[in-house]
Amino acid sequence: MKNNKKENELPENxxxxxxxxxxxFSFHEISPGAPFWHPKGMMIFRELEKAAxxxxxxxxxxxxxxxxxxxxEVFEKSGHWTHYRDNMFWFQNPTDKxxxxxxxxxxxxxxxxxxxxxxxxxxxxxxxxxxIGRLNRNERSGTLxxxxxxxxxxxxxxxxxxxxxxxxDEVERVIxxxxxxxxxxxxxxxxxxxxxxxxxxxxxxxxxxxxxxLSNALKKKNITFTVAKSExxxxxxxxEVHMKDSQERDWQLGxxxxxxxxxxxxxxxxYTDEGGKKQMPWVIHRxxxxxxxxxxxxxxxxxxxxxPFWLSPVQVAVLTINDTxxxxxxxxxxxxxxxxxxxxxDDRNETIGKKIRENEMQKIPYLLVIGGKEAExxxxxxxxxxxxxxxxxxxxxxxxxxxxxxxxxx
Numbered sequence: 021m022k023n024n025k026k027e028n029e030l031p032e033n034x035x036x037x038x039x040x041x042x043x044x045f046s047f048h049e050i051s052p053g054a055p056f057w058h059p060k061g062m063m064i065f066r067e068l069e070k071a072a073x074x075x076x077x078x079x080x081x082x083x084x085x086x087x088x089x090x091x092x093e094v095f096e097k098s099g100h101w102t103h104y105r106d107n108m109f110w111f112q113n114p115t116d117k118x119x120x121x122x123x124x125x126x127x128x129x130x131x132x133x134x135x136x137x138x139x140x141x142x143x144x145x146x147x148x149x150x151x152i153g154r155l156n157r158n159e160r161s162g163t164l165x166x167x168x169x170x171x172x173x174x175x176x177x178x179x180x181x182x183x184x185x186x187x188x189d190e191v192e193r194v195i196x197x198x199x200x201x202x203x204x205x206x207x208x209x210x211x212x213x214x215x216x217x218x219x220x221x222x223x224x225x226x227x228x229x230x231x232x233x234l235s236n237a238l239k240k241k242n243i244t245f246t247v248a249k250s251e252x253x254x255x256x257x258x259x260e261v262h263m264k265d266s267q268e269r270d271w272q273l274g275x276x277x278x279x280x281x282x283x284x285x286x287x288x289x290x291y292t293d294e295g296g297k298k299q300m301p302w303v304i305h306r307x308x309x310x311x312x313x314x315x316x317x318x319x320x321x322x323x324x325x326x327x328p329f330w331l332s333p334v335q336v337a338v339l340t341i342n343d344t345x346x347x348x349x350x351x352x353x354x355x356x357x358x359x360x361x362x363x364x365x366d367d368r369n370e371t372i373g374k375k376i377r378e379n380e381m382q383k384i385p386y387l388l389v390i391g392g393k394e395a396e397x398x399x400x401x402x403x404x405x406x407x408x409x410x411x412x413x414x415x416x417x418x419x420x421x422x423x424x425x426x427x428x429x430x
Contacts, residue, residue: 033266035317036166038325042382044333045167053164053171055313060333063362064319065174067331068312069152072176075197075308081150081178086130088154092120097286098129099221103254107158127153128279128305131179132287140291142183145301146190150178167317168271174312180304181289187278187302191237191259194276194306198261199241201308202274205319205328209274211243212260214251221255222281230278230302231257255282261310266321273315277305326383326405329425333362336422337384338400339375340367341391348395352388352415359419376403386422 030037039045044061047054057065076083092110095101100108104125113119124130131149140147155173163169182190202209213234216227234257238245245259252258261274283289283303290298309315319327329335336356340349346367356363364384366375372389379387380403387403393412394401400418402410413421 031266033321033324034166035168035265035320038320039167042325042333044320047166051172052161053159053169055167055170055172061316063333064316064327064331065312068176068309068315071201072150072152072308075201076148076150076178079148079193079197080146081148083150083152084131084134085151086124086127086134086153088124089121090124090130092122094129095122098282099254099286100125100129103219109156109158123156124153125155125157127151127155127175127177128179128283129287132283132289135179135181135289136287140181140301142291142293142299145181145183145291146186147181148178149181150176153177167313168265168269170311170313173314176307176309176312178306179283180306181291181301182304183291183299184302187233187304188237188240190304191234191276191278192241194304194308195237195241195243195259198274198276198308202261202263205322207263207322210262211238211245212248212251212262212272213238213245214248214253214258214260216257217250217252217254219254220252222285226280227257230280234259234276234278253277255279256305258305263318265318271314271318273310273318274308275305275310279303279305324383329385329422332383332385334364334382334384335362336386336388337364337366337379337382338388338390339372339379340365341372341389343367343369345390345392345395348398349390352390352400355415355419359423361422380405388418 039061042060043058044064045055045057048056073083092101108125109123110120113121131151134149135147153175155175157171157173159169159171164171180190198209215231220227238259256277256279258275258277260272262270263273264270280302284300289301291301293299338349338353340346349365349367353363353365366379368375376387383405385405389401389403391401399412399414401412402418404410
């Protein structure tokens with residue numbers, strides 16, 4: 021999807037405008053299609069990582085990490101070298117002319133090496149292997165557009181190895197995770213079932229079974245979906261989670277792909293059944309919010325930069341009216357920081373009006389104004405984002421109020 025609009029033609033809530041205004045990230049010609057994350061933007065990134073890991077930990081996923089450079093033979097075996105080579109970065113090893121290395125464009129094939137590192141039993145399945153992987157894909161320069169189409173992406177990836185009788189239940193579990201996560205933000209995800217493309221590998225029987233399993237799982241969860249004929253991956257059909265950005269453009273985010281061919285067959289993945297016989301598992305490729313980059317772009321536009329408390333880079337700003345209250349303001353900031361709140365102290369030699377305006381423009385959820393009366397009474401004057409002045413309260417009472425939001429995530 022091309023997006024060659026100049027910055028002055030973009031709407032005010034475009035994520036590129038917000039990213040610059042809120043000092044979250046920037047793009048530079050030395051690395052086209054790859055964001056440079058600033059400290060505040062990296063805070064959002066880290067909180068999403070925490071959320072992804074919390075979801076995985078709560079749902080029986082085991083985290084792995086695989087190399088960023090892999091020999092091309094892996095992708096010849098998977099079929100990506102034939103079907104996806106133009107979207108990959110690869111080079112010949114300058115010290116070994118017989119070795120061609122690929123900068124990892126996806127985590128899928130590598131997970132099989134972890135799976136195959138030991139003998140697996142039917143009792144071990146489902147085996148849920150998660151990986152937050154940094155990937156690189158050679159997207160055409162004309163398609164690059166802010167965070168929505170990048171060359172360097174980070175995925176909240178997972179590969180779930182299941183017995184055939186476990187497939188539909190496991191896909192339903194993935195749908196539950198996606199629904200809970202998206203609707204926690206107030207999103208209304210749209211589901212698409214993408215079916216067999218013309219360049220598919222595998223038999224018609226494989227594809228029919230896989231498409232039926234995904235369709236059944238969606239129907240059991242009473243999920244309304246549309247069918248995108250011939251839009252599946254070359255190795256299997258997929259459930260795509262779609263969202264629209266602020267300009268009504270459609271983007272794919274999360275996904276659940278069902279693979280009976282590439283990973284199981286091409287990499288000789290197996291488990292032993294109750295009788296000790298070798299069997300082939302099916303593999304679900306799963307991502308809840310897809311790429312961190314695209315999801316953050318969608319979030320920024322959806323909330324117009326006013327992110328939920330748990331994701332806000334700065335959660336509370338402490339503003340001093342004058343220098344005489346600085347000691348108490350420092351104490352307040354330390355108390356907040358000690359409680360795990362991301363806090364910023366604004367003790368600049370500026371008017372309180374200017375401080376309030378500038379910090380409100382940064383979309384900070386809470387501003388605490390400290391004057392002489394507050395310092396003397398050991399209180400804080402609270403301004404809440406979207407509500408304005410909400411009154412003066414005791415610091416402990418404010419801490420109790422925000423502690424309920426501190427650990428909350430979608």
